[in-house]
Amino acid sequence: MKESFEEKLKRPGFTVIAVLCVILACILLYYSRPLGVIGLIGLATGLIFENYSKKRTKEELSDFIENLAGELDATVKKNIVTNPLPICIVDKKGFVEWYNRSFGDLIQQENLLYREISEVLSSFKLKEVLDKAAAGDPVQFTIHDRVYRVVTGDDTGDENDDMFVFYFLDITEYENLKKTYKDEKTCSVRIFIDNYEELMVRASDETRSVLSTEVDKRIKQFAKKNMAPLVKYDDDKYYVVMDDKHLRNNMEGKFTVLDDVREIATDQDLPVSLSIGVGAGGKDFQQNHDFSQAAIELALGRGGDQAVVKRSDDVSYFGGRLQTVEKRNKGKSRIMAHALVRILEESSNVLIMGHRNPDMDAFGAAVGMFAFAKKFDKPVHIVMDYVGESLMSLYEYVRDNGSFDIIGPEAALAMAKEDTLLIIVDTHNPVYTESPELVEKVSKKVVIDHHRKMEMSIQNPVLYYMESYASSTCELITEMLQYIGDKSVVSKVVADALLSGITLDTKHFTSQSGVRTFEAASFLRGVGADTAKVRSFFQVDPDLFRVKAKAILDADLIKAGGTCVALSKCEGKSENIGLITAQTADEMLEIKGVKAALAMGSTPQGEIMVSARSIGDINVQVLMEKLGGGGHLNTAGAQLKMSMEEAESRIREVISEEMTERSSK
Numbered sequence: 001m002k003e004s005f006e007e008k009l010k011r012p013g014f015t016v017i018a019v020l021c022v023i024l025a026c027i028l029l030y031y032s033r034p035l036g037v038i039g040l041i042g043l044a045t046g047l048i049f050e051n052y053s054k055k056r057t058k059e060e061l062s063d064f065i066e067n068l069a070g071e072l073d074a075t076v077k078k079n080i081v082t083n084p085l086p087i088c089i090v091d092k093k094g095f096v097e098w099y100n101r102s103f104g105d106l107i108q109q110e111n112l113l114y115r116e117i118s119e120v121l122s123s124f125k126l127k128e129v130l131d132k133a134a135a136g137d138p139v140q141f142t143i144h145d146r147v148y149r150v151v152t153g154d155d156t157g158d159e160n161d162d163m164f165v166f167y168f169l170d171i172t173e174y175e176n177l178k179k180t181y182k183d184e185k186t187c188s189v190r191i192f193i194d195n196y197e198e199l200m201v202r203a204s205d206e207t208r209s210v211l212s213t214e215v216d217k218r219i220k221q222f223a224k225k226n227m228a229p230l231v232k233y234d235d236d237k238y239y240v241v242m243d244d245k246h247l248r249n250n251m252e253g254k255f256t257v258l259d260d261v262r263e264i265a266t267d268q269d270l271p272v273s274l275s276i277g278v279g280a281g282g283k284d285f286q287q288n289h290d291f292s293q294a295a296i297e298l299a300l301g302r303g304g305d306q307a308v309v310k311r312s313d314d315v316s317y318f319g320g321r322l323q324t325v326e327k328r329n330k331g332k333s334r335i336m337a338h339a340l341v342r343i344l345e346e347s348s349n350v351l352i353m354g355h356r357n358p359d360m361d362a363f364g365a366a367v368g369m370f371a372f373a374k375k376f377d378k379p380v381h382i383v384m385d386y387v388g389e390s391l392m393s394l395y396e397y398v399r400d401n402g403s404f405d406i407i408g409p410e411a412a413l414a415m416a417k418e419d420t421l422l423i424i425v426d427t428h429n430p431v432y433t434e435s436p437e438l439v440e441k442v443s444k445k446v447v448i449d450h451h452r453k454m455e456m457s458i459q460n461p462v463l464y465y466m467e468s469y470a471s472s473t474c475e476l477i478t479e480m481l482q483y484i485g486d487k488s489v490v491s492k493v494v495a496d497a498l499l500s501g502i503t504l505d506t507k508h509f510t511s512q513s514g515v516r517t518f519e520a521a522s523f524l525r526g527v528g529a530d531t532a533k534v535r536s537f538f539q540v541d542p543d544l545f546r547v548k549a550k551a552i553l554d555a556d557l558i559k560a561g562g563t564c565v566a567l568s569k570c571e572g573k574s575e576n577i578g579l580i581t582a583q584t585a586d587e588m589l590e591i592k593g594v595k596a597a598l599a600m601g602s603t604p605q606g607e608i609m610v611s612a613r614s615i616g617d618i619n620v621q622v623l624m625e626k627l628g629g630g631g632h633l634n635t636a637g638a639q640l641k642m643s644m645e646e647a648e649s650r651i652r653e654v655i656s657e658e659m660t661e662r663s664s665k
Contacts, residue, residue, distance in 0.1 A: 021046070022043060082100075082101065083100055084102055085102060085167055085169070086099075086102040086103035086105075086148075086167070086168035087099065087100045087166070087167055088112075088117070088165075088166050089165050089166075090117050090126060090163070090164050090166065091162060091163055092162055092163075095115065096112050096113055096115055096120060099112055103168065106143060106144075106148075106168065107120055108144070123141055124141065129152070130152070133150075133151075141168075146170055146172045147171050147172045147175045148169060148171065148172075149168075149169045150166050150167070150168055152165065152166055153165030153166070153167065182244055183243060183244055183245035184243050184244070184245070185244045186241055186242070186244075186285060187243065187278055187279065187288060188241065188278070188285065189228070189239070189240035189241065189278050189279075189292060190237070190238070190276070190278075190293070191219060191237070191238040191275075192299075192300065192304075193237075193272065193273075193274060194273045194274065194275050196235060197236075198270060199270060199272060200212075202266075203266065211266060214264050215264060218257065218261050219238055219274075222240075222257040222260070223240050226249075226250070227242070227246065228240045228241055228243075228246065229241055247278060247309070251309060251316065255307040255319060257274065258273070258276070258307065258319040261273065261274050262305070273304050273305035274304070274307075275296060275300050275304045275305070275306065276295075276299060276307035277295030277296025277299050277307075277308055277310070278291075278309040279291025279292030279293070280311050281311035281312050281313070282311075287312075291310040291311070291312075292310070295310040295315070297453070298315070298453050298454075298455060301466055301468065302320060302452035302453050302454075302468060302621075303320065303452050303468035303469065303633070305320055307319055320452075332465075332467070333480055333482075333483065336465045336480060337481075337483035339463055340446060340463060341376070343421060343446065343462055344373055345376060346419070347378060348379075349380070349381075349415060349420050349421070350373045350378050350379065350380045350381070350421045350422075350423060351383055351412050351415065351420060351421070351438070351442070352366045352369045352373070352382045352422075352425065353382075353383040353384075353412070353424055353425070353434045353435065354425050354426045354433070354434065355433060355434070356432055357386060357388055357578060357639075358387070358426075359390065359426075359501075360390075360391060360394055360497075360503075360504040360537065361472045361473050361474055361501035361502075361504055361505050362427070362473070363384075363391055363394060363398075364473075364474045364497040364499075364501030364502075365425035365448065365474050365476075365477050365498075366382045366384075366425055367398055367404060367497040367498070368481060368490075368494060368497065369423050369425060369448070369477060370382055370494075371489045371491070372477070372480065372481055372489070373423070375484060381405045381407045381411075382404060383406075383407060383408070383409055383412040383434050384406050384407075384434060385409050385435070388579075389574070389576035389579070394500055394537045397493070397537070398493055401493045402491065402493040409434055409437070409438060412435060413435070413437060413441060416438060416441050416442050418443070420442050420444065421442075421444050421445075422439070422442040422444065422446070423445075424446065424448070424449075424458060424461075425473050425477070426449055426450070426473040427449060427451070428447050428449045428451065428453065428454070428457045428464075428466060429457060429458075430458050431456065439458060445462060446462060446465075447461045447463070447464050447465065447466065448473055450467060450468060450472055450476060450505075451466075451630055452468045453466060453468070468632065469514065470517075471514065471517040472501050472502045472504070474497075474498045474499075475502055477498065478498050478502075478520040478523060479520060482523060490524070490527045491527075491528070495525075495528050495529035496530060496533055498524055498529070499524045499529040499531070499534050500534050502520065502521055503534055503535075503538075504538075507586050507635075511635060512634055512635065540579065540583075544574065544580055547574070547580060548570065548580050548583055548584050548587075551568040551570045551571070551580075551599060552587055552588055555567065555568040555588055555597075556568070557591070558652075558655055560660075561663035563595055563617075563618070563662055564593045565596045565597070565598065565618070565655050565658075565659070566589075566597040567600075567648075567655065568585075568588065568599045569599075569601065569644065570584060570599060570600065570601030573602045573603060573604045573606075574603070575604060577601040577602060577609050578609050578611070580601055581599040581600060582637075584597075584599035585597045585612060588613075589613050589614075589615055594615075595614065595617045596613065596614040596617070597613050597614075598610060598612045598623075599611050600644070600648065600651065602644055607639055607640070608639070608641075608643075608644060608647040610624065610627065610637055612624050612636045612638075613634065613635055614633065614634045614635075616634060618658065618662075620632075620634065620636040621636045623654050623658060624637055624638045626654045626657075627640060627650065628640070
């Protein structure tokens with residue numbers, strides 16, 4: 001610690017000299033009294049002079065310090081009052097104790113003293129400001145169209161202080177510059193016409209060129225409206241570069257270009273639809289370019305007629321109102337079947353796996369792929385960890401009437417080798433599979449699924465066969481089985497399992513059933529599938545039937561803006577809850593005026609199963625994606641790990657958001 005002036009004056013140097021002088025005077029007195037007396041007189045005179053001198057110096061020093069402090073105090077006060085930086089002092093109760101002229105000019109109010117700061121600035125909450133300042137977070141306010149950052153004079157913003165000094169820094173120009181920089185960041189946009197080939201094939205010679213020109217015109221208008229350069233690099237593919245400001249406008253407007261193009265008149269009942277993939281927020285244009293490629297793949301994998309915006313930290317979806325158009329050409333099924341044959345020939349063994357809590361489509365698809373792979377004399381195993389009541393009848397039938405090797409995930413992990421082939425059916429999300437660890441361990445993977453593609457999907461498969469137009473995964477596999485040249489591999493048991501999966505996902509051929517769906521069912525019927533046997537797999541015991549009936553009876557009809565959504569809860573906990581909720585949602589669609597139906601119930605493990613169905617006006621896939629699930633426009637579902645009350649509250653929020661969005665259009 002530094003020594004004060006007064007302490008410096010009290011240093012013991014003179015005292016030592018005085019003591020030495022006294023000793024010397026005593027010695028002189030001993031040898032010569034006259035000289036000793038003279039020495040004592042001189043010593044006394046020196047002590048008196050030293051005391052006077054010290055007192056005088058202290059007085060002069062005190063006067064100097066007081067004069068200096070006064071001069072500094074006046075200078076500081078003058079500069080604080082006239083400082084162009086707005087400053088105010090607030091006590092710990094939030095009242096204004098003092099402010100300078102700049103702060104008064106900023107607030108443009110009279111008599112600010114002793115008023116609460118929250119009254120002077122309505123958005124200024126003292127505790128919040130102090131908490132943010134203590135955490136190092138920026139505190140900003142907009143005052144008369146100017147942006148100010150508030151800085152406290154105390155680095156810690158300690159609430160125990162009696163007073164707090166706040167400085168208001170005008171950062172408007174900085175914020176404007178930041179906004180301009182953000183608005184002008186470029187985004188990569190890819191636009192594909194989903195059904196171009198189908199449209200051109202079905203259109204007459206007279207309307208084909210008119211249709212193509214009209215689509216071009218709408219897309220060019222979209223680019224012009226967004227002041228974006230447009231490049232058409234194929235008959236059905238476009239590339240656009242727009243800035244982030246216009247992208248945000250399109251997101252707020254839900255990409256109205258999708259509706260504009262859909263309104264184009266065609267010769268047949270096949271509307272024009274677009275898929276748009278946008279890459280934005282990347283560190284450079286190359287990353288945005290890569291983002292847009294991933295986004296367009298997501299849009300196409302989800303069935304088209306939608307825009308997908310991918311940023312570095314999230315993905316947003318818009319549109320998706322049309323049902324996916326069924327493709328008449330089976331060429332892709334043949335190509336996929338032949339490609340799978342080549343992959344099988346290069347593999348030592350095969351593991352087939354569906355999603356957790358498998359249903360008839362997942363299990364039937366696994367049985368179908370088992371028959372496919374078995375033809376090539378490869379060791380094949382189906383990986384299953386759990387069989388619920390809804391699947392038990394089919395599972396026992398397959399187990400008792402065929403040689404199907406079914407193992408658990410742990411045994412499958414032990415069998416996995418470098419050249420093992422893992423075939424994943426009825427899901428493409430690794431988290432939903434029976435064993436995510438197996439997905440990680442096996443490098444050679446094939447994915448076959450009919451759901452709309454989600455952002456989280458299995459990476460780098462050797463074969464990816466996803467068709468969202470298909471009614472079920474069993475339909476896709478049935479088509480592939482027709483191209484291996486030997487119908488004998490499809491036994492009656494395999495045919496029954498595949499037909500069960502198709503029947504489940506089409507709600508007994510009443511939903512999402514296209515021409516190819518019936519062709520697949522016809523093929524299975526031709527190789528021995530028994531429709532009566534399949535129907536028996538869907539029977540439930542009387543107690544569960546009563547649960548379903550009561551859920552339908554107590555269903556809540558939520559109405560808003562001409563839209564009605566039915567929501568029901570199945571009482572109790574059941575292993576069969578997946579089937580019960582699905583059937584409940586299906587049957588609630590029979591209620592007049594209901595556009596969509598959602599049924600929820602609990603498993604014995606406490607997991608909430610949600611089944612959602614729609615007649616087409618409401619995209620239930622979008623609703624379920626908000627809950628972490630997925631599916632199709634008309635059929636979707638989700639699994640929630642929360643209480644029934646929390647699940648119901650969240651589902652009602654999602655329904656309310658959908659109704660609000662629909663009413664605002």
